[in-house]
Amino acid sequence: MEPHLAYLCLLIPHTTQMLTLFFQDFVFTAIATVNRLQENIQWWYMSCDKCHKLATKETKNYYCKSCSIYPKKVTPRYRVRLQISDHTSTTSCTLFDEEAARLLNTSASKLLDTQDGKSEEVPKIIQQLCGRRLIFRFKLNDNNLTFGTQNYAVKRTFVPDDRLEMLYLDNKAEEELMDDEVDIVLMKKQNMPDTKSQNNKVSSGKLSCEQVPVKEEPHDSTG
Numbered sequence: 437m438e439p440h441l442a443y444l445c446l447l448i449p450h451t452t453q454m455l456t457l458f459f460q461d462f463v464f465t466a467i468a469t470v471n472r473l474q475e476n477i478q479w480w481y482m483s484c485d486k487c488h489k490l491a492t493k494e495t496k497n498y499y500c501k502s503c504s505i506y507p508k509k510v511t512p513r514y515r516v517r518l519q520i521s522d523h524t525s526t527t528s529c530t531l532f533d534e535e536a537a538r539l540l541n542t543s544a545s546k547l548l549d550t551q552d553g554k555s556e557e558v559p560k561i562i563q564q565l566c567g568r569r570l571i572f573r574f575k576l577n578d579n580n581l582t583f584g585t586q587n588y589a590v591k592r593t594f595v596p597d598d599r600l601e602m603l604y605l606d607n608k609a610e611e612e613l614m615d616d617e618v619d620i621v622l623m624k625k626q627n628m629p630d631t632k633s634q635n636n637k638v639s640s641g642k643l644s645c646e647q648v649p650v651k652e653e654p655h656d657s658t659g
């Protein structure tokens with residue numbers, strides 16, 4: 437599992453200057469504000485119903501390159517490119533169908549129906565994402581990890597609230613408690629009776645032999 441750490445060290449200078457809440461496997465979570473929608477990129481695509489990948493229009497029918505078929509059914513799905521930032525950095529990410537539908541509370545097909553055939557135009561509901569501060573949970577892919585490509589797939593968004601901010605603070609506290617210094621402080625407290633032996637470099641085997649029997653039992657003297 438060591439590669440994770442190495443990757444993250446490489447990534448941090450480029451991509452995760454943003455306020456980071458969690459690092460777990462290839463997932464990271466950050467609070468950021470949506471600056472704008474990526475220009476010149478359509479907010480939806482026609483998908484093959486079999487694989488959900490891009491189906492391109494060929495004269496009459498849609499063709500799926502991945503499946504090498506003309507799918508019987510195609511469905512519009514979200515693919516919203518956003519530019520986001522926090523006080524330290526700016527980057528871009530992509531909201532895919534499931535999460536965009538959840539966030540916007542409507543499906544891409546329904547939204548297209550309201551567009552009056554102007555499928556190129558960005559619906560107001562998507563434009564209104566601009567300026568919103570959200571918690572983004574990203575899943576890093578090979579391109580992010582290997583090439584430092586700055587376009588992250590958004591796996592989940594959350595609306596920041598007090599509870600989550602508190603959770604963040606809790607996690608911060610835990611992170612700080614991971615410090616070796618804390619180990620030392622706590623160790624000293626535990627071994628208070630024989631602090632001197634700790635400063636001397638006694639072989640650990642001998643030390644532990646001595647420590648075990650010296651266990652006081654204060655609750656022995658009740659009453």
Ligand SMILES: [Zn+2]
Pocket residue numbers: 484485486487488489500501502503504507
């Ligand atoms: Zn397909």
